[in-house]
Amino acid sequence: MRKASLAHLLVIDKPRNERSQAQNEPGRSRLIPRAGYDRLALMAGLSLVPISIAASEFFLSIAVVLRLVRLARSQTRMDFPRCFWFWLLWTGLEFVVWVQSPRPALGWSEIRHIILVGSLFAALPALGRKKDCRTVWKAIFITSSLSSVFLIGEFFWRLAHYRREISAGGDAGFYLRSGGLLHHWMVYGTVEILVVAGLLSFWSVYREERRRWWPSACINGLAVLLSLTRMAWITCLLLLGIDLLWRRSKWILALPLLPVALYVLAPSGVRLRLKLL
Structure with missing residues (x-):
């Protein structure tokens, strides 16, 4: 039932008891941030959009990195929505146009923004509540x-x-x-x-x-x-x-x-x- 209720999310977290057991496993590094830091960074990044795009991108990047760490440690899993594949097609076409451009350096900022938008597919599900x-x-x-x-x-x-x-x-x-x-x-x-x-x-x-x-x-x-x-x-x-x-x-x-x-x-x-x- 729980998985069915969270099917609309991009990333599905493990149950709390499984997370606590995983954190108590011997040999687990204490340098890995606990679950929740990615949520705080994401909240800060979204909240700062009206006053500073640079600060917002900074915190969103932190949220993405922390989320990827959780993915690497199997604390959560990816579940892409349908719109992701349309975004991927659109991004692929833009990337082809950018590579074929005679001055690709001028379009790097837009490519960076597209990559940041794509990374939000992994970060946004941290706001599950x-x-x-x-x-x-x-x-x-x-x-x-x-x-x-x-x-x-x-x-x-x-x-x-x-x-x-x-x-x-x-x-x-x-x-x-x-x-x-x-x-x-x-x-x-x-x-x-x-x-x-x-x-x-x-x-x-x-x-x-x-x-x-x-x-x-x-x-x-x-x-x-x-x-x-x-x-x-x-x-x-x-x-x-x-x-x-x-x-x-x-x-x-x-x-x-x-x-x-x-x-x-x-x-x-x-x-x-x-x-x-």
């Missing part, structure tokens, strides 16, 4: 709020500092757009779309915690508006509409008024950005 998943999402909401606070502050600083250039006809997106702690508006927009999707899902499932996460929702919503990334605006508005339709909320009737209200209340830099649509 619902409590761990909730903890990670809460940490992501906190770190994304921190990054969003920096973006909001930088927006108003740039608005005051470059007011003369913008008034003279300068592009508001060029002078005002930033990426918070991620330092690039495109990376920030991509991550923030995922954060908004997580917030909406968390909001729907854990209704008793809505009041606690209101500040985070407001900060991230304001930061999305001030990011001046139009695709992030459209995507987040679409996600909100899908969530309201899914919950059959009457607030869906007021959704068309939201862009109008934001346009009226938004700073001048946001309105200038909208005029370029």
Whole structure:
């Protein structure tokens, strides 16, 4: 029954009694980390995505290495899902294109990212408990709020500092757009779309915690508006509409008024950005 209930996982851990017996075997090295360190490293890596991609990759790499150690010591086993084979085909095609490129050094960073994504097939099952998943999402909401606070502050600083250039006809997106702690508006927009999707899902499932996460929702919503990334605006508005339709909320009737209200209340830099649509 236990194996059947965990069939959806990529890696299936041994029962606790078997793990304790294996740890007590004579000759077992004490340098091998105990089960749980890979989970902590994975949680840290996922939680740091909104503020530092480099730090996130560092901890994710640690989680993968620790997970591979457990695999080598037969403390867990691999069980690939169906999507893995589609990913493998896609990765193989990208690798062929990369090898045939006249300047393969320029594409090494993308190959490294693909390998890191593939390694997550082994690391992600460490989050086998619902409590761990909730903890990670809460940490992501906190770190994304921190990054969003920096973006909001930088927006108003740039608005005051470059007011003369913008008034003279300068592009508001060029002078005002930033990426918070991620330092690039495109990376920030991509991550923030995922954060908004997580917030909406968390909001729907854990209704008793809505009041606690209101500040985070407001900060991230304001930061999305001030990011001046139009695709992030459209995507987040679409996600909100899908969530309201899914919950059959009457607030869906007021959704068309939201862009109008934001346009009226938004700073001048946001309105200038909208005029370029």
